[in-house]
Amino acid sequence: MVTILVENARFLITMDPERRIFRDGAIAVENGLIADVGKTEVLKRDYEHPDIRIDARRKVVTPGLIDAHCHITEQMLRGLTDGVFAPSAVPRHWLYESSLNSEEAFLASKACLIESIRCGTTHIMDPGGYHLDEAVKAVEEMGMRAILSRSLIDIHTGVQPVPEALRESTEKALAAGDEFVTKYNGYSGGRIKAWFSLRTERSTTSELGHAVKELADKRGVGVISHIAASHYWTDFHKEIFDGLTPIQRYEKAGILGPNLLAIGVNWATDEEIEMLRKHDVKVVHTPTNARLALGSLQTGRLIELIKRGITVCLGHDGAGESNSGDMVRAMYLTAVGHRDVALDPTVMTNEMVLEMATVKAARALNSEGEVGSLEPGKRADLVVWDATRVDWVPVLNPISNLVQSASGNSAETVIIDGKVVMQDQKILTADEKDILAKVEDAAKDLTERSGLSKYAASKWPMI
Numbered sequence: 001m002v003t004i005l006v007e008n009a010r011f012l013i014t015m016d017p018e019r020r021i022f023r024d025g026a027i028a029v030e031n032g033l034i035a036d037v038g039k040t041e042v043l044k045r046d047y048e049h050p051d052i053r054i055d056a057r058r059k060v061v062t063p064g065l066i067d068a069h070c071h072i073t074e075q076m077l078r079g080l081t082d083g084v085f086a087p088s089a090v091p092r093h094w095l096y097e098s099s100l101n102s103e104e105a106f107l108a109s110k111a112c113l114i115e116s117i118r119c120g121t122t123h124i125m126d127p128g129g130y131h132l133d134e135a136v137k138a139v140e141e142m143g144m145r146a147i148l149s150r151s152l153i154d155i156h157t158g159v160q161p162v163p164e165a166l167r168e169s170t171e172k173a174l175a176a177g178d179e180f181v182t183k184y185n186g187y188s189g190g191r192i193k194a195w196f197s198l199r200t201e202r203s204t205t206s207e208l209g210h211a212v213k214e215l216a217d218k219r220g221v222g223v224i225s226h227i228a229a230s231h232y233w234t235d236f237h238k239e240i241f242d243g244l245t246p247i248q249r250y251e252k253a254g255i256l257g258p259n260l261l262a263i264g265v266n267w268a269t270d271e272e273i274e275m276l277r278k279h280d281v282k283v284v285h286t287p288t289n290a291r292l293a294l295g296s297l298q299t300g301r302l303i304e305l306i307k308r309g310i311t312v313c314l315g316h317d318g319a320g321e322s323n324s325g326d327m328v329r330a331m332y333l334t335a336v337g338h339r340d341v342a343l344d345p346t347v348m349t350n351e352m353v354l355e356m357a358t359v360k361a362a363r364a365l366n367s368e369g370e371v372g373s374l375e376p377g378k379r380a381d382l383v384v385w386d387a388t389r390v391d392w393v394p395v396l397n398p399i400s401n402l403v404q405s406a407s408g409n410s411a412e413t414v415i416i417d418g419k420v421v422m423q424d425q426k427i428l429t430a431d432e433k434d435i436l437a438k439v440e441d442a443a444k445d446l447t448e449r450s451g452l453s454k455y456a457a458s459k460w461p462m463i
Contacts, residue, residue, distance in 0.1 A: 004029040004380070004415065005050035007040045008057040010387060011398040015063050015358045015373035019351070021398070025061060029380040032418030037374050052420065054413060056384050060398045062354075063374050064122025064145075064381035064416065065327040066361035068284040069263055069315020072126045072135050072148070073100065075108040075115075076443040077320030080455045086232050086292050092452060093320055097130055097151075098163035099450035104442050105131030109138035111439045114432055115325040116144065118425070119408025122381040122416045125284075125315065125365055127224045127263055128152065128197030130166070132180055140188045143421040143429045145381060147365060149197035149224055150180040154208045155240070162203065170208045177212060181219050191417050198225035198255070201246035202237045206253035213255045222259040222366055225250075228272075229264025229286075230294040247272040256281050261364055263315070266300040273301060273308055282311045282364035285356070287333035288322030297337040303347055313361035314353075326408035331357055335403050350403040384413040386425075 005028050012025025014037060026043040028035040028050070036043055077096045081089040100108075116124055124144060128151035129135065139146045154170040156162040168176065177196045185194040196212045198204040204225070216223045228234050228246045237246050247268055250256050256279035265276070265283050276283065283305055290296045305312050316322050316330050331353045338348040362372025370379050385402065387395045389410050395401055414422040421429045447453040 002031070002052065002418065003047060003050040004052040004054065004418065004420070005043065005047045006054045006056050006061060006382070006384065007044060008055055009040075009061040009384070010056070010058050010395065012037070012061040012374070013063075013354075013398060014375065015355070016375050027061065027374055027382065029415065029418050032380055034374060034376050034378050034380050036376055054384065054423075058388050059412065060385040060387045060392075060395070060402065061374075062120075062383050062385065062402070063358045063372055064383050064414065065120050065357045066123040066125075066313065066365070066372065067116060067121045067315050067325070067327050068125045068261070068313040068361050068364060069286050069317055070112065070116070070124040070126055070325070071129060071318025071320065072109045072112045072124065072138070072146075073105045073129045073131060074318040074320045075112040076104065076439060076446055077318070078323055080447070080452050081292070081320050082323075086230055086294055089292060089320070092455060094163050094166070095450045095452055096320070096446070098165040099446060100131060102131050102134050104446055106134035106138055107435065107439050107442050109135045110142065110430060110435045112319070112325060113138060113142040113144050114427055114430060114435065117142070117414050117422050117427060118411060119326045119328060120383040120385065120411035120414065121325070121327050121408075122383070122414060123361075123365075123367075123371060125224070125261070127226065128199045132184075136184055136187065136192060139192055141429065143416050143419055145191050145371065145379075145416055147193045147195050147222075148184065149195045150177050151197050151199045152177045152208060152212065153199045153203045154205050155203045170205060170211075173208060174211050174215070178215055178219075181215075181221055185219065185221055189417075193221070195222040195224055198223060200226040200233065201228065201250070202233055202240060206249060209250065209255040210253045213257065213260075216259055217257075222261055223255070224261045225263065227262040227265055228267045229296075231267050234267045245269075245272065247275055251275050251279070258282075259366065264294070264296070265305065266295045268301050270304070273304055273310070276305070277308045277310050282313070284313050284315045284364065285334065286315045286317040286322070286330070287337055288324060288330050289317045290333065290337070291322060297333070297341050300338075302334070302338055303342060306352070311360055311364050312356055313364040314356045327357055328402065328406055328408040331403045350399045353403050354399055380415055380418040382415050383411050386410050386412040
């Protein structure tokens with residue numbers, strides 16, 4: 001049994017039900033679980049000889065951040081969808097995914113997880129992709145906690161046709177999703193889980209959605225789907241489905257439920273928000289994809305969703321949407337963006353945003369008994385933040401610092417499932433330099449082969 005004692009934390013933010021913050025705090029870890037949390041003087045006495053002792057003096061300790069929307073294999077799409085409207089960006093995603101091979105998917109996944117860990121993320125949720133065996137292998141080797149899902153699509157024509165290589169019948173898509181869930185849910189000692197993915201509301205039939213919901217209920221897992229993230233997608237959906245909005249159709253098809261995680265929901269009416277509340281649907285907000293002008297901030301319904309009591313969490317989306325995997329940046333945008341749009345600095349507090357990246361995310365992912373807070377009995381996922389950096393000093397209110405002034409790069413030590421995966425900003429579970437060098441080469445080959453390289457050209461002359 002390996003014992004870890006993190007001690008002398010200037011502030012230890014538990015996110016427990018009382019939202020206690022310990023000055024001079026400590027946390028003891030045994031066998032992957034949090035054994036105790038409290039004052040350093042008490043825990044040092046109870047755990048005199050830990051196997052690993054981490055001095056968090058002048059540091060801030062929090063639960064690991066949870067990224068509830070992370071396209072793990074898309075890391076090499078970074079920078080290839082800049083400056084275009086969303087309908088123009090989607091075909092580039094199709095080109096990327098239909099051209100990606102298994103080795104590239106593995107490297108992209110590893111690079112994504114390196115960035116996540118470096119920014120204090122300990123748990124990711126992937127909303128659907130391909131080459132998932134390689135993604136699972138990358139997650140397992142990196143020591144990350146993850147929920148992964150196999151992309152399911154059975155509508156291939158229309159305004160944005162799906163490439164031939166990704167086309168499947170309803171029956172084949174359903175079988176592929178069920179095979180993935182059966183194979184990988186509870187994998188790697190429970191650190192990796194598998195859900196079903198209805199990739200988007202406009203690329204999946206009601207028949208597939210209803211069948212997926214039944215299987216998810218039977219298997220005891222969740223369903224994730226992009227829903228009403230923009231007016232483009234909502235309008236396209238209405239063209240396909242006789243004027244029905246995505247949320248209206250999902251309710252009619254029996255897809256709405258407490259194990260559905262809806263991505264976006266920026267274009268929901270008050271009546272549709274009530275539908276989500278009635279069915280206890282969870283929502284993931286992705287503020288960083290405001291880069292694509294989807295309306296995530298300006299027209300997003302985040303404040304109303306929260307007022308109605310709907311569980312909302314945060315995600316960074318993916319390198320093809322946001323260009324950044326930094327969940328601290330996502331927290332900042334959520335806090336300041338919605339205040340500015342509402343012309344009200346009180347509507348989105350720093351505390352609310354940190355909840356969305358920790359305890360609320362754990363609830364949304366049906367994992368609140370395992371992660372999201374620093375409490376005895378939960379899995380030991382935590383971050384030590386270097387609060388001596390200039391972007392932290394002075395630390396008068398550590399939650400304000402983390403949400404509004406810090407960056408994810410101030411994560412110093414990361415523990416996942418009771419194992420140290422980064423210490424003193426050194427990744428311990430991978431050869432970071434080697435992986436990133438290989439990603440550079442692989443990205444060049446992939447963009448040339450797929451025809452995406454023309455979108456990487458600089459608007460300014462390169463000499």
